[in-house]
Amino acid sequence: MFVDEARISVHGGDGGSGCVSFRREKFVPRGGPDGGDGGHGGSVVLVADPELNTLLAFRYQPIYRADRGRHGEGSQRTGRSGIDLEVKVPLGTVVFDEDRSVVADLAHAGERFVAAQGGRGGRGNSRFTSSTNRAPRRSDPGEEGQTRVLHLELKLLADVGLVGFPNAGKSTLLSRISAAKPKIADYPFTTLAPMLGVAQLDDDRTLVVADIPGLIEGAHAGAGLGDRFLRHVERCRVLLHLVDPLSHERTLGESIDAIDRELSAYSPRLAEKPQILVLTKKDALQDAETIEEARAEARARGRPLHVVSAVTGDGLVALLRAAGEAVAGLDAA
Numbered sequence: 001m002f003v004d005e006a007r008i009s010v011h012g013g014d015g016g017s018g019c020v021s022f023r024r025e026k027f028v029p030r031g032g033p034d035g036g037d038g039g040h041g042g043s044v045v046l047v048a049d050p051e052l053n054t055l056l057a058f059r060y061q062p063i064y065r066a067d068r069g070r071h072g073e074g075s076q077r078t079g080r081s082g083i084d085l086e087v088k089v090p091l092g093t094v095v096f097d098e099d100r101s102v103v104a105d106l107a108h109a110g111e112r113f114v115a116a117q118g119g120r121g122g123r124g125n126s127r128f129t130s131s132t133n134r135a136p137r138r139s140d141p142g143e144e145g146q147t148r149v150l151h152l153e154l155k156l157l158a159d160v161g162l163v164g165f166p167n168a169g170k171s172t173l174l175s176r177i178s179a180a181k182p183k184i185a186d187y188p189f190t191t192l193a194p195m196l197g198v199a200q201l202d203d204d205r206t207l208v209v210a211d212i213p214g215l216i217e218g219a220h221a222g223a224g225l226g227d228r229f230l231r232h233v234e235r236c237r238v239l240l241h242l243v244d245p246l247s248h249e250r251t252l253g254e255s256i257d258a259i260d261r262e263l264s265a266y267s268p269r270l271a272e273k274p275q276i277l278v279l280t281k282k283d284a285l286q287d288a289e290t291i292e293e294a295r296a297e298a299r300a301r302g303r304p305l306h307v308v309s310a311v312t313g314d315g316l317v318a319l320l321r322a323a324g325e326a327v328a329g330l331d332a333a
Contacts, residue, residue, distance in 0.1 A: 004154040004194075004232070006058035012145025013041030013068040013082035015119035018127070020139045021074035033136055034076045035125040039069030041118030041145045042082030046095065048106035049088040053196055055154050066116065069142055072124040082118055089152065092235055096151040103150075107157065107235075115150060119143030153231070156194055158210035159327045161236030163259060165215065168242040169280035171195075172310040174211040177320060194232045201324045202317070210236055215262055230266040238326045239263075239275045240319070241303075245290045246281055252290070253297050274326050275303050278319060282309040 016038025023031025044066045067082035095104040095113060104113035122140030129136060162170040174180050178197025199207045212233055233239065243255050250258065256277065264271035279294045291307055298305035304322060308315035 003054050003056040003059055004156075006055040006152045007062060007149065008058050008152060009063045009147070009149050010044040010087075010116040011063075011065040011147045012043050012116035012118040013066040014145050015039065015041045015121040015142030016069035016071040016079035017141045018122035018124035018139035019072035019074060019077075020125045020137055022135070023075070032134065033125045033129055034074055035139055036072035036074070036077040036079065037124050037127065038072045038121030038140075038142045039079035039081040040121050041069045041142070042066035042084045043114050043118040043145075044085045044087060044116040046089050046093070046104065046106060046113045046115050047086050048091050048093065048109055048111040050091050050109045052088060052090040053156070054090065055093070055152055058152060064116075066118055066145065068145070069118070069121045071142075072121070072139070076124070076126055079121060081121070084118070087115070090154055092155045092157040094153045094155060096153065098149050098151075100151070116148050117146040119145040155235045156196060156210050156232040158196060158208045158232075158236045160199075160207050160209045160238050160240055160323050161233050162209065162211050162240050162242060163215060163233060163263070164242035165244065165247070165255060165259065166213075167247075168244040169310055170211050170242055173240075173242065173278075173280065173308070173316075174209055176310045176313060177316060178209060180211070199320055201320055205324060207320065207324055207327065212236075215259060230262070230270070233263070233270055234267060236273070237330055238323055239273050240278050240323060241275050242278045242280050243294065244281065245279055245285055245294065252279075252294050253300075256297060256301070274330070276319070276322055276326065277301075277303050277305045279305065279307045280310065282307050282314055283312050 018038050019035035021035040023034040025031060044064050064085055064087055066085040069082045070079035072079045089106060093106045097103050120143045122142045125136045125139045128138055164170055174197045177199040180195055180197030195211045197209045199209050243252055277298045295305055306315055306319040308319055
């Protein structure tokens with residue numbers, strides 16, 4: 001199951017208390033105070049892990065507590081510090097505080113964020129010795145660990161994102177260019193959650209491709225859960241805008257403009273991402289006029305166009321090569 005939102009409670013470990021102790025040995029008169037400090041509490045640390053791609057685990061385990069520090073002991077023995085609790089999250093996880101302010105954006109492998117700081121250990125009585133107080137009988141209690149409620153939101157990281165209206169052929173395309181096995185059917189909204197696939201290029205490079213569920217008009221405002229789907233498009237570097245030539249609800253130009261409006265309304269940054277127009281279902285086209293119309297629409301917008309058939313594989317190699325070059329161009333910039 002793909003889960004892209006979760007709410008968790010994190011608790012840093014409490015610090016151990018300092019110790020009140022006096023050295024008492026047979027041949028050591030006036031041994032003096034020797035109470036040790038308490039150990040520091042462990043922290044809860046979120047770590048970005050490229051092996052994960054969903055927040056599902058946090059639905060079943062929403063509470064995380066780090067180890068507490070041990071109390072100090074006599075002979076100036078400091079209590080053992082608590083062990084940090086490392087919690088793995090997928091790449092692209094954005095962490096929000098309770099007031100919905102962003103406190104971390106874990107976009108790179110191994111990136112870490114201290115979600116809940118452990119408490120400091122208290123001081124033992126040996127720390128309070130002075131010229132005027134040779135036998136202090138006070139110590140500090142350990143500090144309480146930090147407690148927070150955090151909201152996690154996953155924005156998939158992908159080189160290429162597939163966008164378009166429902167039934168434009170996105171899932172079929174992903175299944176042909178990668179080993180992903182999305183559900184494919186002839187009715188709208190077959191894909192209900194984003195899915196990732198890895199496409200192999202002809203020069204031993206790979207592209208991570210995200211199949212974004214179909215968008216509809218009003219998606220930026222939440223229609224058809226579009227706002228949740230558009231969130232994942234934010235992290236895609238290049239967009240393949242799939243257009244269904246067999247749709248009778250709108251013309252090719254209207255289809256392109258409608259999706260462009262949703263991208264722009266959700267975030268101006270989305271409208272600025274490089275786009276490649278993809279006319280799908282070439283195997284089902286009965287005339288060349290549709291292809292010419294698509295080329296005219298692409299020229300009017302200054303975008304490249306590829307005509308493909310995910311069923312026969314026609315045009316897929318050239319499309320992947322173009323997508324790879326677009327991503328490489330961003331890397332070189």
